[in-house]
Amino acid sequence: MKQPFYALTLFLLPIMLSVNAAADSTTVTESVETAEQTGATIFAAQCASCHGPQGQGTQENYPDPLHGDASVGELAELITDTMPEEDPDLCVGEDATAVATYIHETFYSEAAQLRNRPPRLALQRLTGDQLRRSLSDLYGVFAQVRRDTWSERQTQQGLDAVYYTGTKWNGEDRKIQRIDPVVDFDFGVDGPKNVDGSDAGINGESFHAHWSGGIRIEQTGRYEIIVRSTTSFECKFGHDRNQLIDNHVQSEGRNEFRRMLTLTGGRIYPIKINLNQRKRKGETPPSSISLSWVTPGGVEEIIPARFLVPGWAPPALRLTTQMPPDDRTYGFQRGISVDPTWDDSVTSAVLEFADRACDELWPDYRNHHKKDKRSRDDLLRNFLSELICVAHRATPEQAQADRMIDAAFAANEAETDRIRYTILLALKSPRFLYPTINADRTRSWRAGVQLTLAMHDSLPSDRWLIDAINKEEVDNEPQRRRIATQLVDDARTRAKVREMFHHWLDVSPTDDLRKDEERFAGFDVNVVADLRQSLDTFIDSVVWNETSDYRQLMAADWAMTSPRLTDFYGDAWKPCADDADKAMGRFQPTVRDSNIHVGVLTHPLVMAKFAHHQTTSPIHRGVFLIRHVMGRTLRPPNSAFAPLSPDLHPDLTTRQRIELQTSPASCQICHTKINPLGFALEHFDAVGRYRESENGKPIDASGGYTSRDDEEFSFETARQLGDFVASSPDAQNAFVSRVFQYFVKQPIAAYGPEKLDRLSEQFRQSEFNIRKLLIEVALICSEE
């Protein structure tokens, strides 16, 4: 768990040649000029020999370009104190300010960099996630995708259940028809009862029961599905023909069935369980069944009602191929390179898809076209052609599917070989892998592709959308806005939003959050699993409720809690009786407490993530706040530092130790920015519990921030930090920019230098509505 400290960042590390400097200094003009002109002259004379005439760096002296986000004031101070390196007194006061002004304006600041080298839309292939989602939706083209709106998500929960007595399926034998919120029954020897416990007329020795619907998968990852039963049953998953568990034969001692699956977020997977208690000679043993799971980073639990959905759930693709990770240097995944491992994985994912097409899609297609008079070969051609149109994102006229199908038919005789050949050809094609090389497609297709890429990381596959595209109805702004509005209220968007927040908060199911067991007794895997759900349900309730208010996210005075969290975190984590209607399963809003709850900023999962084994880490917290929340840049530390051991400084608080370790002037350049933000969260220990003191000394949580506009802010508590973040233009712009980049995978400046400011302004005017922001983002990237 040891992590390097973010330490000193020296962005001016010059070794100036004294001879040059001394000689050039005499040439500085005395005439009256603007500060900038003066700065230019001084820079050329005193700085350029090491930093290069445009601050681009020089190989022999200081190779890194002068880029950063320090303000003019901060730069001037730095120059006064340290530059030129061999004689810092040479450039001070107004001269230093003039140089700072000049370089800030000409090449140093982000704005200057944009002006000098406008970002462009770089070509990208599908990322691993986009490939997974595109294949998922391509599979869904034939079966249709069930759109899961937020209101359905909140109201339609549980599974359809129907119970029959005896062995027949007659209406009179059907004794119970209802929605079961969860599947967790111990029917004993008496058999199923009505919900109120009254007799339903079911013979406990001979009955059959059926549950059907879907499982909501909100996050891509490895899931384990567990069914326990002392009774004969079968479980189908993903497709009617895919038997996940076959326990047709009940055999003593065989009562637990576990299956590992890789599932895609934002999808509903159909599930069906058929239970059959058979009458036996002699004594019939008691009957029972339960349906549980282990989610990524979670612990085993009965699948809660909110992850179950009754009614029709179309087949869904189960793709086992794992794609290699993509580039994430900018904080979001981008498909900017190709290599053999990636190519191999694409091939195996595509072949897996092809197998599912042979086993499931093609038989289903034939079934739907039973009355079709065409020959089986013609029908197959039609099937493949429809598939190619969507995969290549084109109208039937433009897709030229016949070319591929002809090749497949000529080279193969067997039906499955023809399907596999066509699919491999179509999906290994750059037409599928590079969604934005589409200059020859219609305007509506181009716009539709951008909208679905932004919202779902996928391709247009829903029938209504393809129809609109093919009718050329995805062109002007009102049309695109209508489509974007429809796309945003969808489980696929919710899955992407959640992933964005996980990236932003740097939390992942694979995090090992174990802490010192003595100091934090009771902070176990169960608490961590509940914290994950607490964070997710909090984000969901903020983003998907009516106001979708960003400020709530940063500064809400409540959180989502569970009985286990109340036990561990105490009174402030008690559920609020008034907000019981906002509960999500066993998670419900806490009582309000403005000191202890400050949006995601003080959420214990985030606090524990940015903490050491025994102590907090104000530096990790500070770096997170300055980079992710305030959107400022920090150069990485020049080397890794181990934190000072608390054992060696038993009488110091964490804050004091950090101040001690980062006190050298060289560290202070960055740590004057990092520490004051991180210290503001000192009231929250390494597992996110609120504390008033550390080592018997009162907590000092005072801190501060200097904005891009050189404005100074100070705060005494996390609450004040949260209120500041919620209202700070720096933080708001950072959030808007991050959302844009995460959803579009391109820098917003590539769409025009004014776009970020305009989008941020719209965001403010919409009362910081996150959902509306997503729609605006999708509109910008689908503009031409």
Next chain:
Amino acid sequence: MRQSRRRFLKQTGISAAVAHFALNLPSLALGAETSERKRLVIVFSPNGVIPDHFWPTVGEKENEAPLELKRILQPLEPFRDQTVTMHGLCNQIKGDGDGHMRGIGCLLTGVELFPGDIQGGSDTPAGWSQGISIDQFLKNQLQADARTRTRFGSLEFGVMVPDRADTWTRMSYSGPNQPVAPIDDPYKMFDKLYGQAKNRELLASVLDDLTDDFKKLEKMVSAEDRRLLEQHQALVRKVEKDLKVELAAQTDQIGHAVPELPPNIEDQNDNMPEITRMQIELLVNSFAADFARVATFQITNSVGGAKMRWLDINEGHHAISHEPDSNETSYENLIQINTWYCEQVAMLARRLSETPEPGGEGSMLDNTTIIWTNELGKGNSHTRDNIPFVLVGGGLGIKGNRAIDFKRTPHNRFLMTVAERMGFPQNSFGNPDFCGDGVLTGV
């Protein structure tokens, strides 16, 4: 260019691609040590036999007689010298489950079924077997030793096994409560055996066709973006080249031919002869490639109801098997049905005998024993006495052209004999109560 590539692939064929796997096998890599292979195939057919037309005559006081091939066993005539019939072996396992269930569930395991909820036509309901079956036991033994380890260890073939897992459809068990499903779709079995290789071949054949798309798209992007596309194309060309080398290198080293399956044979009753033939081809080929040394070959299931329309028999096998012997039509039909099963065993024996032992002497049949068995001794009595056990081939080193009669001996002792002859003697197999007298004597 494209034409020549196609031709190239046709010439090298899929068989080339498949050699890739054969070469990676540990047992082949060891070369000379592989010459003494012992193999076992257990063939199952259901519903008992017509004893009078099946069993050779052995005098009541004799234990052995020269092999007399009656009507049902006639097809084995060409293999008389490697054929032994074993009369008098009885499946005496009691406990839960009806005759058919215990017939198949205890046949290769020699142990009782667990209590469960599957109710047969009589007796108490039951679940799965309480123990491992002989084929899986042998597989584990062979796989535990690097010298006998193979890619799969064992293969479980089926023909027209109903698409449901229950006590009647499973004879192989990897442990208590762990039935092993046979694969009855030849295409699925082909994928299991050669799927990866086939994918390589498929990939090689489409890569060239991607060029057009790359060319077209290249024109639509800026010079800067073209770099990524060019890298991608270079990658495709490299994969293509590597595949070509991989496939070409193998043309010289084809160890065995891969069976060509006729396309689009549906999994349905009337295709049973064709499916059986395809499965036999795959079995023989996978043995030749040393993919496995143990196999089961389960034709239908216990109580199997195949309708042999190709013999002009329109009733299901199981239904006919319940008819009394006095029903002459049924009696005759059952003889014909069992003769057909015997023909399949003979076909398997013939294919093995036609295939030279790779790296060894003689034919593969000389090193393979086929055990043809059944869940019942006779259909209409449901007896599990005198279970049919017919052995063909030289894998177990048992002298042929003999009819042996063991006079009511528990079949567990036969399972022990098989284990011993394969090189893994056991003090008991299955329920020890039936193993007291050790391996069979007089074999």
